[in-house]
Amino acid sequence: MMDQIVKEHGPETRDAGLMQVVMLGIGDEVFALNTELVREIIDPVPATPVAGAPAFLPCVVNVRGNVIPLADLRVRFGMPKTKDAADTRIVVLEIEIDGDPVLVGVVADRVYEVTEISQADVQPTPRVGMHWNPEFIRFITKWRNEFIIVPNMERILS
Amino acid sequence: MTTLDPAEVFRQEASELFDALEGALLDLGLRPDDRELVDTAFRALHTIKGSGAMFGFDDVANFTHEFETAFDRVRKGEIRPNQDLISVALAAKDYIRTLIEAPETTDSIIGDAILDDLHRLVEPDRSAKLEASRIEEKAPAAEARTGWQLHIEFDSEILRNGSNPLDLLDDLGKLGACFVVALTEEVPFLDEMDPERCFLKWDVTLHSDCDRATIDDVFIFVQDEMKLDCTPIMAAALTPPLAPLGEPVADPLSPDAAISPDATTSDASTAAPQIEKKREETRRADDKANATVRVQAERLDELMDRVGELVIAQARLSQLASATDDIAIKAIAEEIERLAASLRDTTMGARMVPIGSLFGRFRRLVHDLSRDLGKPVEFVTSGEDTELDKTMIERLADPLVHLIRNAIDHGIEDQASRAAAGKTEVGRIEIEAVHAGAQVLVAVRDNGAGLNTARIRAKAEEQGLIAPGAAMSDQEIHQLLFHPGFSTAQTVSALSGRGVGMDVVKRTIEAMRGSIDIATMPGKGTTVTLRLPLTLAIIEGLLIRVGEGRYIIPLSAVEECAELTSADERVRGRDFLNMRGDLVPFLRLRGLFGVAGEPDRFQKVIIASAGETRVGLVVDQIIGSHQSVIKSLSKLHSQVTMFSGATILGDGSAALILDVAQLMAIGQGRADNQPVSEAA
Numbered sequence: 001m002m003d004q005i006v007k008e009h010g011p012e013t014r015d016a017g018l019m020q021v022v023m024l025g026i027g028d029e030v031f032a033l034n035t036e037l038v039r040e041i042i043d044p045v046p047a048t049p050v051a052g053a054p055a056f057l058p059c060v061v062n063v064r065g066n067v068i069p070l071a072d073l074r075v076r077f078g079m080p081k082t083k084d085a086a087d088t089r090i091v092v093l094e095i096e097i098d099g100d101p102v103l104v105g106v107v108a109d110r111v112y113e114v115t116e117i118s119q120a121d122v123q124p125t126p127r128v129g130m131h132w133n134p135e136f137i138r139f140i141t142k143w144r145n146e147f148i149i150v151p152n153m154e155r156i157l158s
Numbered sequence: 159m160t161t162l163d164p165a166e167v168f169r170q171e172a173s174e175l176f177d178a179l180e181g182a183l184l185d186l187g188l189r190p191d192d193r194e195l196v197d198t199a200f201r202a203l204h205t206i207k208g209s210g211a212m213f214g215f216d217d218v219a220n221f222t223h224e225f226e227t228a229f230d231r232v233r234k235g236e237i238r239p240n241q242d243l244i245s246v247a248l249a250a251k252d253y254i255r256t257l258i259e260a261p262e263t264t265d266s267i268i269g270d271a272i273l274d275d276l277h278r279l280v281e282p283d284r285s286a287k288l289e290a291s292r293i294e295e296k297a298p299a300a301e302a303r304t305g306w307q308l309h310i311e312f313d314s315e316i317l318r319n320g321s322n323p324l325d326l327l328d329d330l331g332k333l334g335a336c337f338v339v340a341l342t343e344e345v346p347f348l349d350e351m352d353p354e355r356c357f358l359k360w361d362v363t364l365h366s367d368c369d370r371a372t373i374d375d376v377f378i379f380v381q382d383e384m385k386l387d388c389t390p391i392m393a394a395a396l397t398p399p400l401a402p403l404g405e406p407v408a409d410p411l412s413p414d415a416a417i418s419p420d421a422t423t424s425d426a427s428t429a430a431p432q433i434e435k436k437r438e439e440t441r442r443a444d445d446k447a448n449a450t451v452r453v454q455a456e457r458l459d460e461l462m463d464r465v466g467e468l469v470i471a472q473a474r475l476s477q478l479a480s481a482t483d484d485i486a487i488k489a490i491a492e493e494i495e496r497l498a499a500s501l502r503d504t505t506m507g508a509r510m511v512p513i514g515s516l517f518g519r520f521r522r523l524v525h526d527l528s529r530d531l532g533k534p535v536e537f538v539t540s541g542e543d544t545e546l547d548k549t550m551i552e553r554l555a556d557p558l559v560h561l562i563r564n565a566i567d568h569g570i571e572d573q574a575s576r577a578a579a580g581k582t583e584v585g586r587i588e589i590e591a592v593h594a595g596a597q598v599l600v601a602v603r604d605n606g607a608g609l610n611t612a613r614i615r616a617k618a619e620e621q622g623l624i625a626p627g628a629a630m631s632d633q634e635i636h637q638l639l640f641h642p643g644f645s646t647a648q649t650v651s652a653l654s655g656r657g658v659g660m661d662v663v664k665r666t667i668e669a670m671r672g673s674i675d676i677a678t679m680p681g682k683g684t685t686v687t688l689r690l691p692l693t694l695a696i697i698e699g700l701l702i703r704v705g706e707g708r709y710i711i712p713l714s715a716v717e718e719c720a721e722l723t724s725a726d727e728r729v730r731g732r733d734f735l736n737m738r739g740d741l742v743p744f745l746r747l748r749g750l751f752g753v754a755g756e757p758d759r760f761q762k763v764i765i766a767s768a769g770e771t772r773v774g775l776v777v778d779q780i781i782g783s784h785q786s787v788i789k790s791l792s793k794l795h796s797q798v799t800m801f802s803g804a805t806i807l808g809d810g811s812a813a814l815i816l817d818v819a820q821l822m823a824i825g826q827g828r829a830d831n832q833p834v835s836e837a838a
Contacts, residue, residue, distance in 0.1 A: 048811060050801065051798075052800050052801075057794055065806060067791065067805075
């Protein structure tokens with residue numbers, strides 16, 4: 001199963017079974033994003049709503065002179081919206097869409113830490129009984145006795 | 159520092175030579191007796207041959223040499239250039255170009271075929287030759303020439319580059335007796351003198367029956383670093399002239415090389431003034447060309463990005479300065495604003511390229527199309543100096559090519575029809591480029607048959623694009639031409655008629671934030687006008703507020719602003735304004751953007767136009783003008799149509815730029831766009 005996961009989930013799980021990730025708290029859940037995807041983490045900035053944009057990409061923000069979309073994963077995962085708090089941050093990611101690098105910001109209620117997760121801790125993703133679309137999830141793993149989700153950002157944002 | 163690949167340098171320079179060669183050949187078709195053109199063509203070929211050999215392009219050098227040899231008869235005046243010859247010469251030029259740019263796509267057979275054609279055309283034909291020499295009488299006849307009057311100027315850096323002008327003069331001397339006069343006007347005083355620079359010029363009278371090419375060969379390696387003027391001398395005027403030179407060959411740059419009255423009586427001058435005028439024109443063109451610097455396009459783009467960031471930072475500075483009471487800071491902020499604006503204008507200017515650079519290739523296109531279709535067409539251009547942003551110039555090429563093709567293929571009638579209709583035998587395609595406010599207008603005009611509105615309508619109804627009997631203005635019917643797959647062509651030719659091109663043209667122009675209009679007169683002709691913004695990177699915008707959000711409307715789309723009064727009319731479920739008698743539909747942006755809550759008391763309406771249509775956009779507040787650096791929207795927002803981009807405001811937040819054309823289309827689709835509550 002490990003090999004299958006390595007084949008399915010790409011190069012970041014390839015070497016030594018360890019992946020460096022940033023742990024984010026969004027809603028009640030904890031998500032882990034591969035640090036290779038993360039460009040920077042910034043304090044919240046004024047967001048401009050874009051009429052006609054999909055619900056999970058409702059706004060744009062200015063990051064270093066670039067106007068990039070702000071993704072609200074809470075919408076994608078069916079979580080209730082929460083207001084920005086003192087710990088809210090924007091995580092700026094660079095992901096590949098159709099072969100081109102695309103910048104996008106993700107709102108996180110909390111940023112925990114950068115850590116390594118091991119393939120040894122990977123749990124199989126249940127196909128039924130979850131209230132999220134399983135396509136959005138790469139795999140689930142354990143960290144500090146909590147289940148954390150490693151999301152498939154490309155699927156979520158397309 | 160980038161290292162220059164010599165082969166690449168050769169390719170770039172060859173490219174320019176090809177343009178010069180093609181221009182000269184096409185002009186030669188119109189003015190076959192113009193010796194200057196033949197010489198220009200030859201110089202180009204000669205340089206290509208020499209440089210080609212130097213950079214290892216042996217095929218090129220060999221073919222060009224063969225071509226030169228065969229074409230030599232034209233140069234000697236033995237053969238008069240005719241249309242067939244010009245066509246073969248153009249084919250040869252294309253072949254050489256392919257040899258340099260994509261050698262794997264061609265074959266030596268093609269080159270051989272071209273040379274065969276050429277030989278056939280220039281083979282000595284007694285009667286043709288006699289006729290040629292009779293016609294050649296008015297041009298300085300080769301037979302009567304006994305020498306040359308040369309004026310030689312080298313670049314001041316030529317000594318540093320390792321060339322010795324004296325050696326070159328000695329080589330000239332080997333061709334025949336020379337009388338050399340050195341011109342010393344430019345030599346500065348000793349304390350300003352730099353011995354490594356050349357300040358001398360020479361006038362040489364050469365007694366020799368050699369031809370121009372032989373003289374050029376003497377200077378072949380320094381051709382680009384010098385100016386050489388040659389005038390053939392008739393037998394009578396062979397005495398060495400008095401200095402300063404009175405011959406009309408005098409360089410306009412050298413201080414009062416006076417046109418002495420004696421010179422005008424010499425025989426050479428009867429034919430010389432015309433040559434002189436042309437020489438002056440080419441010289442002036444050369445001077446202008448020498449005053450330019452070649453810059454890599456990426457560097458210009460980088461510069462533009464930096465300037466864009468500077469504009470944004472300066473806007474933020476201005477905002478901070480206006481909030482402070484410190485006079486010193488306010489003053490500096492103002493100064494920086496002025497400098498930033500000036501820098502922006504200069505940088506945008508650096509990216510501007512005259513549209514004339516496109517026109518050159520169209521001449522070839524028209525020439526070939528006219529020949530292939532058997533329709534004589536004259537091609538006229540105006541406004542070659544009109545400048546456009548460099549990124550737009552290239553994107554315009556294909557649409558214009560398509561429009562020209564259409565005009566010749568479908569617009570201009572064949573000779574028989576034209577004669578029957580009492581029109582001039584030669585059709586005419588005109589391209590005109592002109593600045594109009596913040597836009598550039600490029601018009602393609604033909605004097606053909608014009609659009610057949612009835613037939614377009616019929617075809618559209620047949621294809622189900624419009625309902626039969628639907629009320630449509632002629633303008634709207636003509637716009638149907640841009641529908642994908644639409645074509646009224648009876649026959650599909652290799653060139654056009656499939657209905658593929660016009661929609662691509664429209665999309666390309668609209669992607670440049672431009673618009674396209676058609677005007678036509680049945681029997682008289684059609685004019686297609688492209689309207690384009692001056693630049694793609696920075697626009698003047700009108701900053702407005704709708705609800706809590708701020709947006710930018712491109713100022714070029716704004717006609718006027720007014721207040722929305724309760725006297726607006728409601729017709730057929732749509733809102734309409736009465737603007738001095740015209741009914742203008744309006745959109746409430748609050749409704750369109752889904753803004754909740756009560757609108758402000760005094761709503762403003764901005765009358766915007768896209769192409770020929772106007773619409774009013776109702777907003778809460780008009781804040782003011784704002785210079786906006788355009789930031790494109792992300793790929794993830796590609797399905798958002800109401801906005802064409804975004805910009806950064808002075809406070810660092812992003813504001814979306816409205817796409818006026820799209821807003822109008824959306825507004826037409828919506829039956830009614832009521833706000834949550836009615837405006838007073």
